[in-house]
Amino acid sequence: MSFLLCSNACSNCSRAPDKQADTVMVNLGLAGANGKPVDGKDDQLPAPPALQLAASEAQHLAEAERQQEQRRRASEEATEAIRWEKERRAREEEERRLHEERRRAELEVERARHEAVRREAEARAEEAARLEEQKHLAERCREEEECRCAEEARKGEELRAFLGARRLKGVNDRKKGGLFSGGYSYPLHLDVRAKNAAAIEILLWGGADPGLLDSKGLTPIALAQMLNKKDSHKPVIAALQGPRRR
Numbered sequence: 001m002s003f004l005l006c007s008n009a010c011s012n013c014s015r016a017p018d019k020q021a022d023t024v025m026v027n028l029g030l031a032g033a034n035g036k037p038v039d040g041k042d043d044q045l046p047a048p049p050a051l052q053l054a055a056s057e058a059q060h061l062a063e064a065e066r067q068q069e070q071r072r073r074a075s076e077e078a079t080e081a082i083r084w085e086k087e088r089r090a091r092e093e094e095e096r097r098l099h100e101e102r103r104r105a106e107l108e109v110e111r112a113r114h115e116a117v118r119r120e121a122e123a124r125a126e127e128a129a130r131l132e133e134q135k136h137l138a139e140r141c142r143e144e145e146e147c148r149c150a151e152e153a154r155k156g157e158e159l160r161a162f163l164g165a166r167r168l169k170g171v172n173d174r175k176k177g178g179l180f181s182g183g184y185s186y187p188l189h190l191d192v193r194a195k196n197a198a199a200i201e202i203l204l205w206g207g208a209d210p211g212l213l214d215s216k217g218l219t220p221i222a223l224a225q226m227l228n229k230k231d232s233h234k235p236v237i238a239a240l241q242g243p244r245r246r
Contacts, residue, residue, distance in 0.1 A: 159206045162199055166190065171208040186212045188220035188240070192227065197235040201242065210240055 159171070168175065168187060176184050188208050191199040200220075204210065210220050218226065221240045224233045 155202055155205050158199075159202050162202060163187075171203050171206045172212060183215040185214040186220070188212070189214045189218075189223055192220050192224045192233065192236055192240075195233060195236055197239040200236060200239040204239070204242070 163169070163171070166175065166187065171187055174184050174186060175190060186208070187203050188200060188210060191197075191203065213219060214223065221237060224236045224240060227233050228237065
């Protein structure tokens with residue numbers, strides 16, 4: 001910056017020159033000969049070729065560094081994106097695996113529950129069937145026992161009636177043939193002669209001994225076989241060979 005002092009009085013100025021008031025400060029570096037800025041395009045001088053080359057290289061170097069930095073950042077971003085994507089897929093795969101495991105566990109629990117329910121239902125059905133079978137069996141046994149008791153009662157009545165009619169005290173009592181006869185026989189022999197197969201069955205049921213001999217030395221079946229003419233005593237023989245005691 002330069003200082004200019006106007007030492008001559010202006011034509012219109014009647015006062016004496018004042019150094020402090022009349023001094024003007026001018027920056028000569030900012031003004032050219034025509035009053036234009038020195039750094040303006042009109043008055044700027046061209047740079048030397050070496051300086052231009054250095055500036056161009058510096059510019060290219062800066063641009064290369066900028067592009068390299070962009071590529072580095074892009075590579076890092078791509079690597080980070082790939083890593084994030086892999087992690088995301090791994091998380092999704094792990095979540096899918098855990099979900100499938102939970103689902104399989106739930107299905108297994110559900111299957112086990114259904115199986116337990118099915119087995120329990122089968123067990124209840126089998127138990128109900130077993131109880132029903134026991135009930136029917138008990139009912140059949142009761143009916144059979146009632147029938148057996150009724151049959152025994154009937155046979156007992158018939159046996160007592162048979163013995164009473166013949167004035168016998170038991171099924172193996174000896175019965176004399178006559179007042180002046182020395183012969184004798186037993187209730188089975190009497191019914192063999194009478195061809196009474198039903199009475200023979202009652203006597204045998206009541207405990208009559210088919211091995212007793214009459215006064216002629218004959219057993220009831222031997223007597224029946226001797227008297228059997230044209231199968232006349234066949235039912236009697238069959239009765240003697242059937243069940244004997246109750």
